[in-house]
Amino acid sequence: MIWNQNKECMSIDQMHDLQGKRLQKLVKKVYHSTPFYRKKMQEMDITPGDIRTIEDIVKLPFTTKQDLRDNYPCGMFAVPNSEIVRIHASSGTTGNPTIVGYTRNDLEIWQECIARCLAAYGLTNNDIFSVSYGYGLFTGGLGAHYGAEFLGATVIPASTGNTEKHVKLIRDLGITGIASTPSYALYLAETIEKMGIDVKELKLRTGVFGAEPWTENMRREIESRLHINAYNLYGLSEIMGPGVAYECECKNGSHIAEDHFYPEIISPDTLENLPAGQKGELVFTTLTKEGMPLLRYRTKDLCSIMEGECPCGRTNVRISRIMGRSDDMLIIRGINVFPSQVESVILGMPEFEPHYQLIVDRINNLDTLQVLAEVRKEYLSDEISGMLALKKRLADKLKSVLTVSVDVKLVEPNSIERSSGKSQRVIDKRIMK
Template identity: 70%
Template sequence: MIWNKSKECMSREEMRELQGKRLHKLVDLVYHNTPFYRNKLQELDITPDDIQTIDDIVKLPFTTKQDLRDNYPYGLQAASLQEIVRVHASSGTTGNPTVVGYTRRDLDIWKEATARCLAAYGVTRDDVFSVGYGYGLFTGGLGLHYGVEHLGATVIPTSTGNTEKHLHLLRDLKVTGLACTPSYALYLAEAMDKYGMTKADLHLRVGAFGAEPWTENMRKEIESKLGLQAYNIYGLSEISGPGVSYECECKCGSHICEDHFYPEIINPDTGEVLPYGETGELVFTTLTKTGMPLLRYRTKDLTSLIAEPCDCGRTSVRMTRIIGRSDDMLIIRGINVFPSQVESVILEMKEFEPQYMLVVDRQGTLDTLEIQVELRKELYSDEMGILLGLKKKLADRLKSVLSISANVKLMEPNSIPRSEGKGKHVIDNRKLK
């Protein structure tokens, strides 16, 4: 099902013309209403009249998360507080949080974009959807909540926590759709056994998973354990929460709502714009936001763009899976390592659960990497020969993928801490010294 055929199936020429008009209007808005951007543009000797087509976007400056923190709390808003009807904020680990104000029009666009995502998954008014993302300042809960309502399906604002109650609601209310992080989806699947339930007791058929990188193997794991079709949904609080992009039934990249969010891929070191197909840092410009619009916001997410039309009939540019973030990439002995690479290897091997932890440390001047991974219950053994064989098998495969050696530590089932939100997979002790 296509929710908004006029926009999702628009010709490339029509889309670029629309993007150009909206970009000009956006630059005019921030030039006159956001002193931060006016100063930036004046430093570059740029006025709104210099931005006439979407190709002119390269003339504009980038925006970073540090810019948002430096202008905390409302310095980047283009609308007055009287026009702001909701505020969200991301929970940064250092410095000020990033505060984002939304006008009523922004919220209307957001819920329409999220409805596009849900429709692409095959969600209809007959579905009952449990939203297991966190509510409050995090955009995940409310973002999916209003999208489900806008589409006309039934929403259950389950949020996170109290897993036993969540599972009982899934069963008793005959829930057909689930929205949460992929880590929490696996957590729910594991918990079913504890409470005497199986996937046959549930009615789930579709899942909207995002807020953290996940792999194709993890998708298969979730689908197998919960008996549903798992789809990716992407968003970030600075841009618009969930609904920025979404998979369709083809599961071949996530369609970007590019009539609202213009994507670019840049070299994270030089800022050079990269062509379609090349991997780099994802950058978004909010073409229609009026509360806190952003020019060329550097997301730090690493991905690539697909320009070819999709078999589903949508013509929008797609983004491939996020392989990691340029700012949480680990550099170990000169080698770039992403947790998603480790996860991909673990999920290829049926002997292990998709539960792991990377522990990075430093002995003298040498970085060390320990990878802790849980064995499946039926394979856990006291026989040293079996354990050593499994350890070597995983270590050899990891070395071929990561290009560095890692110490593999096999863990008992259920020994690695679980998360009901974004999964924590890295402990970097180097930062503590």
């Protein structure tokens, strides 16, 4: 079903017109309300009057994650605190999380965007829908939750953890749809099998998966093991959260809610716009955001804009699957992890050499992160208990910074390869085909 026929199927000319008008208004707003953007625009010698159509967007400055960090915590907000009704945060690389503020309007648009996604997956107010993203600072849980309520579905805030209880609820309540990370879906399938429940007896038929990149192979596996249709949901907290783009029944690319989020694909090297079909870095401008509007935010996600019309009837442009990152960010169980976060923890502890390695794997369908750390000779202990305490201290610190569990492995001094050039800090064993 198409939730918002008017916006999702708008003619391309009308859409460009709408985007242009919204961009004009947005640029005026940030110029006057966000000192960061005013300064940037003045440096580039542009004024809001220079922006008249959506094509003028290329004149505007880019925004990076570093800019958000430099303006921590609320420097990018464009409204006074009295208008902010919610804050979310994602993990940061230098101890500071990225803070995102939403006005009441922002939350309304967010739930509308999620409703568009869920409707595209065939969900309706007759569905019983469990949200198995983490609830809390992470945008996944509450974002999907309110969108599903807005759709009118019966929402089960299952969150993560206690999977056996979740399976029981899926069976006993007749849950028909679920939102989670794709890796959690496979873990769920395994739990169902272990509990001796026949998946065909469950009413589950639709899965909404996002927060980490996944593959067609993984889709096939999830669909056959859970007996559902599995759809991609794309989003990022800096822009809004889940719901920025979504698949339709065609399962061929994700439609962007482009009346709210204007997409560009740029070359990460030249920063020039790339034509449809070419792979580059995805950039978003939040056309209607009030709390924390962003101009040309560089997502670092690599993908392409797809050419041609989608048979579903939606005219909103589609992006391909995310094919990688233009930085070194890892996504572990839906959580963003930068190797530099691990480095800052290790360098902050005198017991360890500044050499480390991250080994990422997927074991029993769950992402695992192992950190190899070298203990400095002078901090070695002759007693196992002393070494285990040291190992635990590092694991605890990493957990608190990364918000994801880490398996620390203490290794012998000088055992991690030193290389003069770019050392291989990360070994990602997950097969992404």
